[in-house]
Every structure is written in structure tokens, then in C-alpha cells.
Amino acid sequence: MKKYNTLVVVGSQWGDEGKGKITDYFSQITNLVVRYSGGDNAGHQINFNGEKHKVRIIPSGIFNRNVVNIIGNGCVVNLEQLNEEFDMIKKTFINHGTLLISNRAQLVLPYHIQIDEAQELARGKNKIGTTKRGIGPAYQDKVSRSGIRVGDVGLPNFKEKFKKVWEYQKVFLKKMFDVEIVDFDHTYNSLIENYKKIKEQVIDCGEYLESAIKEGKKVLFEGAQGAMLDIDHGTYPFVTSSNCSASNVALGSGISFKYIDSVLGVVKAYSTRVGAGGFPAELLDEIGDGIRQRGNEYGSNTKRPRRVGWIDLVALRYAIRSSAIDKIFITLLDVLSGLDEIKLCTSYKMEDKSISSPPPTAEEFEKCEAVYLSTPGWKEDITNVKSFSELPDAAKNYLKLIEKFCEINVAGFSVGPDRKQTVLLEEIF
Ligand code: IMP
Numbered sequence: 219m220k221k222y223n224t225l226v227v228v229g230s231q232w233g234d235e236g237k238g239k240i241t242d243y244f245s246q247i248t249n250l251v252v253r254y255s256g257g258d259n260a261g262h263q264i265n266f267n268g269e270k271h272k273v274r275i276i277p278s279g280i281f282n283r284n285v286v287n288i289i290g291n292g293c294v295v296n297l298e299q300l301n302e303e304f305d306m307i308k309k310t311f312i313n314h315g316t317l318l319i320s321n322r323a324q325l326v327l328p329y330h331i332q333i334d335e336a337q338e339l340a341r342g343k344n345k346i347g348t349t350k351r352g353i354g355p356a357y358q359d360k361v362s363r364s365g366i367r368v369g370d371v372g373l374p375n376f377k378e379k380f381k382k383v384w385e386y387q388k389v390f391l392k393k394m395f396d397v398e399i400v401d402f403d404h405t406y407n408s409l410i411e412n413y414k415k416i417k418e419q420v421i422d423c424g425e426y427l428e429s430a431i432k433e434g435k436k437v438l439f440e441g442a443q444g445a446m447l448d449i450d451h452g453t454y455p456f457v458t459s460s461n462c463s464a465s466n467v468a469l470g471s472g473i474s475f476k477y478i479d480s481v482l483g484v485v486k487a488y489s490t491r492v493g494a495g496g497f498p499a500e501l502l503d504e505i506g507d508g509i510r511q512r513g514n515e516y517g518s519n520t521k522r523p524r525r526v527g528w529i530d531l532v533a534l535r536y537a538i539r540s541s542a543i544d545k546i547f548i549t550l551l552d553v554l555s556g557l558d559e560i561k562l563c564t565s566y567k568m569e570d571k572s573i574s575s576p577p578p579t580a581e582e583f584e585k586c587e588a589v590y591l592s593t594p595g596w597k598e599d600i601t602n603v604k605s606f607s608e609l610p611d612a613a614k615n616y617l618k619l620i621e622k623f624c625e626i627n628v629a630g631f632s633v634g635p636d637r638k639q640t641v642l643l644e645e646i647f
């Protein structure tokens with residue numbers, strides 16, 4: 219029996235699995251949607267009623283009038299970008315939901331973006347391929363205890379406090395990278411302007427959530443990026459700077475982990491990854507190009523072409539374990555239509571050794587070669603499929619293979635970007 223009405227929607231690969239679409243789908247029946255990690259490095263596209271909408275830092279429940287959307291304390295927030303994003307939503311979508319922001323969320327400031335760019339440049343050929351949105355440096359400051367939190371900006375002595383931090387960053391940028399920091403007055407004034415716009419929306423996230431959960435409200439926790447980009451459990455150092463795994467929900471939102479009822483892993487029917495790092499099941503041929511085209515695999519904000527590969531069940535099993543995933547939801551199944559055969563990476567081979575879980579170092583991961591199981595593809599267009607039984611046998615078989623190798627149930631699948639192209643096989647939330 220369910221104790222609480224809570225669900226985590228977490229990316230189970232390298233991000234861009236379609237979490238935004240799934241969150242938006244369940245937002246139609248939820249009361250709250252909470253982001254618990256990351257910043258505006260995320261990019262979610264949500265399609266309904268023939269319209270396309272994008273969000274970066276704002277939770278994907280925003281397109282539902284009755285949903286309260288919260289940016290949790292585990293996130294890093296660029297207030298200027300946040301206001302821009304929310305203004306755009308308000309302009310194009312009247313029936314939007316409420317937006318609240320944790321007073322403990324860390325700020326992304328202009329110097330973080332400067333540091334992100336400078337660090338990437340300094341890494342040379344070892345660059346990570348970050349989104350250059352200042353995410354890593356903002357988390358660095360959080361951990362080194364020199365970050366600024368949303369709640370700080372309202373304090374009477376804030377200007378002095380901020381000036382000290384800015385002075386430090388000025389020297390750091392100059393001495394380390396020979397970069398001139400963005401002017402103090404400009405940075406400060408713009409921050410204050412942007413803070414004024416959201417100040418009434420700032421809350422104590424943990425307190426707010428705990429009472430909502432106890433009242434029996436439905437709360438959906440929306441992950442950003444994916445388990446394989448998690449700072450601890452992902453393909454380090456080619457990862458993002460936060461814990462995007464479901465295990466971070468409690469810390470990133472200020473509630474007890476005991477309130478988490480179930481975890482849904484969102485899994486793309488194939489793999490993609492943006493930026494550098496090992497990718498054993500990568501497709502560097504025309505099959506990969508075809509999937510990239512059909513799946514429109516270009517960064518929703520950065521427009522970077524995504525690297526494409528077959529589904530990686532080694533990485534998926536690892537994500538299921540590290541994020542305590544209960545069920546999975548397969549997205550973009552329609553993109554695989556038209557292929558003669560489809561491959562599933564079931565293990566890795568590393569220097570003649572068979573490996574069933576991703577190794578810890580980037581060096582070893584680079585050496586891993588995918589070992590595949592091949593299964594017949596299907597030619598039918600499945601974009602109008604409304605149930606499992608309508609799928610071609612080969613597609614049914616493909617989903618069953620994923621279930622078998624990962625020992626998990628597929629709770630649904632999607633066959634196109636629209637809200638309506640979503641097929642649920644069991645009650646999830
Ligand atoms: P950062 O998060 O901007 O520091 O980038 C670190 C790594 O995470 C890079 O490889 C990015 O491409 C990747 N990354 C960050 N956010 C996303 C996302 O939302 N989807 C996919 N990859 C992402």
C-alpha cells in the first residue's frame with residue numbers, strides 16, 4: 219500500500235531521456251512538481267495542443283494551472299535567466315502554474331559563467347563539454363562555502379557580504395585565467411532587480427513540502443540530467459556537478475527520504491550523450507545519423523548534435539541500482555521504426571574481460587567495448603499506437619528484452635513528442 223503520494227521521475231541515462239514530457243504528463247494529476255538538482259543547464263521541451271514549450275530551470279509542471287512548481291535547495295539558480303524564462307511562459311501561456319523558489323537554493327552569478335568558460339578553455343583537449351551556464355563553478359562555491367543563496371539577497375547587510383565574495387572572484391579570475399570580472403555595480407544591481415521580481419515566491423522548501431506531503435498532496439520530484447551524469451555515480455569526470463540521481467531527492471528538497479514512495483526511471487529507447495566522455499554503445503555510422511535525425515537529437519538549448527548509440531543495459535542496470543528505480547518508462551520508441559535490426563548492449567568487454575557494471579574511472583570506461591544482443595526491428599509507423607497490443611511483435615519483443623536484462627517492469631512507453639502519444643501499461647501515480 220502506498221504511504222505517501224510521491225513519485226520521483228529520474229533520467230536513467232545521460233540526460234535528455236524525455237523527463238520533461240513525462241513530468242508534464244503526470245502534472246495533469248499532481249499538485250506539486252519539485253526540481254531537486256541542477257540549474258538551467260537542463261533543457262526540456264514539452265509539446266501539447268500543437269504548441270511547443272521549453273523550460274530550463276523552471277519545473278515542467280508549469281504548464282498546468284493547478285500545479286505548484288518548486289525550485290528546490292539542491293538547485294543552482296541564475297535569477298536573470300529564471301525571470302526571462304518565466305516572463306516568456308507568462309507571455310505565451312496564460313494558464314500557467316505557480317512558481318516557488320527555495321531560500322536555500324544557490325545562485326549562479328555572472329562570474330560563475332566566466333569561470334565555467336575559462337575552465338573549459340584551460341582544459342584544452344580534455345574539456346568536459348559543459349553547457350557553459352556556470353553550473354560547475356556555482357556548485358564549487360557552494361561546497362567551498364563561498365556561495366550566495368537566494369535567501370541571502372534579502373538581508374540588510376547583503377551588499378557588503380556580496381562585495382567580499384565578488385572581490386575574491388575578481389582576483390581568482392584575474393590570477394588564474396587573466397579574465398576581467400563583470401563589474402560589481404552591474405552584477406549587484408541586476409541581482410537586486412531580479413530578486414525583487416521573485417521575492418514573494420521565496421519559501422522554505424523542506425517545511426513547505428513536508429506539510430504538503432502529510433496533507434496527502436501528490437508531489438512529483440523532477441530530475442534533471444541523468445543518473446550517468448551524477449557527480450558521484452556517473453561517468454566521472456565527464457558528468458555534471460550535482461547529484462542528479464533519485465537518491466538526492468531528499469537532500470535537494472529538504473524532506474526526509476522516508477517520504478519517497480516510488481521512483482520512475484525514464485529511459486530513451488536508444489542512448490544519447492552530449493559533451494565528452496566514454497560511450498561504449500556509440501553509433502558513428504549512418505544508423506546513428508538516422509536516429510539523430512528522426513529523434514531530433516540536438517540540444518534543446520545548446521543545439522549541439524547529440525552523440526547517439528544503442529541502448530546500454532549495463533549503464534541502465536547501474537542507474538536502476540544507484541537511483542533505486544522501481545519501474546521504467548521507455549521514450550522515443552517510434553524513433554527506432556524502420557530499422558532492420560536493433561541492438562542492445564548487454565555487457566562490456568574490457569581488455570578481454572567481461573564487465574557487467576560500469577568501471578569507476580574514465581580511462582577504464584573509455585576502453586570498454588559494447589557486447590550486443592541483436593533483435594529484429596520493425597517497419598511500421600507506431601506514432602498512433604495506444605496500447606501494448608497494437609505494437610508490432612518486434613517492438614513488443616524489444617521492450618521485453620529490456621525488462622528481462624534489467625529485471626524491471628516497463629510501466630509505459632511513448633511514441634511521439636505530444637502529451638497524447640503516451641501509453642501507460644499500469645498505474646504509476
Ligand atoms: P554542465 O552541467 O554544464 O557542467 O555540463 C557537464 C556535462 O553534463 C556536459 O557533458 C553536458 O553536456 C552535460 N549536461 C548538462 N546538462 C545536461 C542536460 O540537461 N542534458 C544532457 N547533458 C547535459
Ligand code: MG
Pocket residue numbers: 233234260261262518
Ligand atoms: Mg534536455
